[in-house]
Each structure stands twice: as C-alpha cells, then as structure tokens.
Amino acid sequence: MAELRTARTPTLEIAYEEHGPPDGPPVVLLHGFPYAPRGYDEVAPPLVAAGRRVILPYLRGYGPTRFLSADTPRSGQQAALGKDLLDLLDALSVPRAVLAGYDWGGRAACVVAALWPERCAGLVTCTGYNIQDIAASVTPAAPEQEHRFWYQYYFHTERGRAGLAANRAGIAKLLWRLWSPNWDFDDATFAASATAFDNPDFVDVVIQSYRHRYAYAPGDPALEGIEEALARQPRITVPTIAPHGAGDGVGPVEGSAGHARFFTGFYQRRVIPLVGHNVPQEAPAEFARCILDLPPG
Numbered sequence: 001m002a003e004l005r006t007a008r009t010p011t012l013e014i015a016y017e018e019h020g021p022p023d024g025p026p027v028v029l030l031h032g033f034p035y036a037p038r039g040y041d042e043v044a045p046p047l048v049a050a051g052r053r054v055i056l057p058y059l060r061g062y063g064p065t066r067f068l069s070a071d072t073p074r075s076g077q078q079a080a081l082g083k084d085l086l087d088l089l090d091a092l093s094v095p096r097a098v099l100a101g102y103d104w105g106g107r108a109a110c111v112v113a114a115l116w117p118e119r120c121a122g123l124v125t126c127t128g129y130n131i132q133d134i135a136a137s138v139t140p141a142a143p144e145q146e147h148r149f150w151y152q153y154y155f156h157t158e159r160g161r162a163g164l165a166a167n168r169a170g171i172a173k174l175l176w177r178l179w180s181p182n183w184d185f186d187d188a189t190f191a192a193s194a195t196a197f198d199n200p201d202f203v204d205v206v207i208q209s210y211r212h213r214y215a216y217a218p219g220d221p222a223l224e225g226i227e228e229a230l231a232r233q234p235r236i237t238v239p240t241i242a243p244h245g246a247g248d249g250v251g252p253v254e255g256s257a258g259h260a261r262f263f264t265g266f267y268q269r270r271v272i273p274l275v276g277h278n279v280p281q282e283a284p285a286e287f288a289r290c291i292l293d294l295p296p297g
Contacts, residue, residue, distance in 0.1 A: 002056075004064065009087035011072055015064035016057040016088070020048035025121070026094050027291060028055045030085070032103020033206060034172035035278060036062060036196035038189075042284035043291075050292055055092065059104060060084055061205030063196040074201050076104070076209025077219045078132050079226035082111025089119055100291055102126035102279055104209070114234040115226065122294035123240040124287070126279045127248070128256030128269065131230050137214045148250050151175060155210040164206060168197045179249040180276025189281075239266040239297045241290040245275030245282065266295050 002017040017037060027047055029040045037056040044054045058065040061076065085108045089097060098121050099109035107130040113120040114131060140146065151171070154160035164171055173190055176183075211217035219227055240263050244256045253271055260267050270290065272283050280287045 006064070007057075007088055007091040008068070009084065009091050011068060011087065012060060012084060013066045013068060014057050014084070014088055014091070016055055018056070019044045019054040020052050022053060024051045024053040026053045026055060026092075026097040028057070028085070028088070028094075028097050028099050028109075029280070030057065030099070030101030030105025030108050031059065031062070032101065032105045032278075033209070034168075034175060034193075034197060035103065035281075036193035038192045038196075039278055039281040040284075041281075043280050043288045046285070046288040047291060052098075052291075055088075055094075055097070057085075057088055058196060059108070061199050061201045063199060065199065067201060073220040074204035074208060075212065075220040075223070076205040076207075077212040077223065077227065078107050078111055078230060079223035080220060081105075081108035082115065082230075083223060083226060084108065085112050086116055086119065095119070096121045098122040098124070098291055098294060100124035100287075103130075103277065106130040107132070110236065111226075111230065113236045113238050113240070115229055117237050120238045121297045122291075123236065123238050124290045124294070125240065125242050126277075127244050127251045128242040128259030129236070129262035131233060131262075132213050133231075133233055134213060134215055134227075135231060145252075148178075152210045152214075155207050156214070156216055161203065161207050165203045168202060169194045172197060175250075176278070180245075180247065180278050180282060181249050182247045182274045183276050183278065183282045185281075233262070235262055235264050237263075237265045239295045241268045241270060241294060243270045243272055243279050243283075243287060243290050245272050245277060245279050247274045247276045250277055265297075 101109045106125040110130045
C-alpha cells in the first residue's frame with residue numbers, strides 16, 4: 001500500500017494514495033458505495049508498469065477524507081462528487097487525467113468528463129453513462145429493478161438512517177454479496193475496505209445521496225449550477241470504454257445496452273462474463289486493460 005497523502009481543496013482535505021512515476025500520464029481511480037480504494041490494489045500495478053501516475057482518492061465521507069468546515073452540507077449528490085474530483089485535479093496541479101471508476105466513482109468521472117472535458121484525457125465508466133436523470137426518478141422501474149433498489153428506499157426513511165448508523169459494515173457486506181453473486185470474497189478482503197466506512201460523515205453523505213437522487217432532499221445550494229447542467233443530460237465527448245459485469249446484481253447488463261447515445265466520440269462497451277458490480281476488484285486485469293486501451297484524447 002502506498003503512503004497516504006492529503007490534498008486540500010476549497011471544501012475537503014482529501015486523502016489519497018499515489019503510485020508510479022510522478023511525471024507519468026495521470027490516472028485517477030475512483031471507488032463507489034460501499035467500497036474503498038482497496039478495490040484497486042490489483043489494478044494499480046499494471047498501470048504503474050505502463051508508466052502511469054496512479055491516484056486513488058477516498059471520496060467525501062470515506063476513510064480519512066474530511067470536510068474543512070462544519071457548515072458545509074454533508075451532501076453526496078452527483079454535483080458534489082464531480083466538483084470534488086475537479087477540485088482534486090486542481091489541488092494536485094493535474095491539467096488532464098484519465099478518469100476511471102464505478103458506482104459513485106463512475107458518476108464523478110462522468111460528471112467531469114461531461115462538463116469539463118478539457119480536464120479528461122479519457123474515461124472508463126462501469127455500467128456506462130452514470131449521470132443521474134433526477135427529473136425522471138419519479139417514473140417507476142420494472143418490479144425486478146425496484147426490488148434491487150430496496151436499500152435506496154430504506155435510506156429514504158429515518159429507520160434506514162438509524163440502521164446504517166448502527167450497522168454500516170453489515171449493510172455494506174450484504175450489498176457486496178447481492179451485487180456480486182459470483183464473487184467469493186473473504187472476510188479479510190471486506191474488512192480492508194470496511195474501515196473506510198468509519199468516517200464520521202459517512203452516514204450523512206450516503207443518506208443525502210440516495211435521497212437527493214429522487215428529489216427527496218435538497219442539494220447543496222453552492223452546487224445548484226452544476227446540477228442544472230447535469231439535468232440536461234450532457235453528452236460526453238472524450239474517448240470512453242464502459243465495462244459492465246454480466247453478473248451485476250444491482251445494475252443488470254442490459255441497462256447499459258443503449259448508452260452509446262450519450263457519447264459523441266470514441267465509445268466501446270465491454271461486457272465481462274460472471275463479474276458483478278465491483279469490476280476493478282473482481283476483474284482487475286480487464287479493468288486495467290480498459291484504461292490502457294483508451295485511444296488518445
């Protein structure tokens with residue numbers, strides 16, 4: 001494991017790890033909920049071997065990352081995730097980077113790629129286009145998909161908030177099993193990531209995220225302009241590869257089948273047999289290959 005570093009942005013003290021040559025082409029690897037940078041432990045080495053500078057941040061509400069002010073809303077909305085990533089690039093003086101992620105991390109990467117394409121040299125986004133269409137969230141999904149989203153509806157309630165606060169590791173481990181039914185991870189593998197959920201802002205950030213995406217909670221007023229831009233479902237122009245695990249238990253593989261319409265440049269979708277939601281940790285070689293196969297952007 002690399003030495004833990006921190007970068008100060010206008011909002012956060014972001015904890016991150018870094019691997020590889022400092023002058024190599026930068027790649028930022030972004031984890032999702034409920035995961036942590038440990039999911040990239042086997043992705044980073046082949047990237048470093050290829051000469052890449054690899055940056056692995058802890059998202060807001062995870063690990064040692066901390067808010068600078070008690071007055072900042074503990075928001076997990078998509079605009080916050082994207083702005084955090086943009087601010088991290090600024091704090092590290094990285095003009096352009098390949099952005100790669102899944103779940104919340106894939107969303108952050110898509111936001112920056114869509115709204116600040118000049119900062120994104122290429123994009124790897126699991127399950128395709130991850131920018132939320134909040135206006136359309138009132139439309140019910142198929143019953144099977146509504147069932148998969150049980151945890152989101154749970155978090156909409158105060159019982160769900162209390163449940164997450166009381167048993168964050170237990171809920172996360174259950175979601176790992178449900179979302180990656182073919183992945184036989186052991187207790188040590190889970191525990192290595194679960195320590196990141198002990199962050200004092202984890203519960204508030206998670207609850208706000210899942211309420212905001214259904215318009216059940218207000219967003220951070222400072223981010224409203226970004227949310228307005230995302231509401232237009234902006235197209236992504238940078239070169240993109242979208243891996244999708246065929247065994248994903250929360251976002252079935254057919255969900256990304258029509259996502260090419262959101263991308264106006266190079267776009268390739270790769271379905272990975274048997275793999276579930278946590279593609280980097282379940283199929284690290286394939287995920288790293290997606291990054292290395294991106295054409296120049």
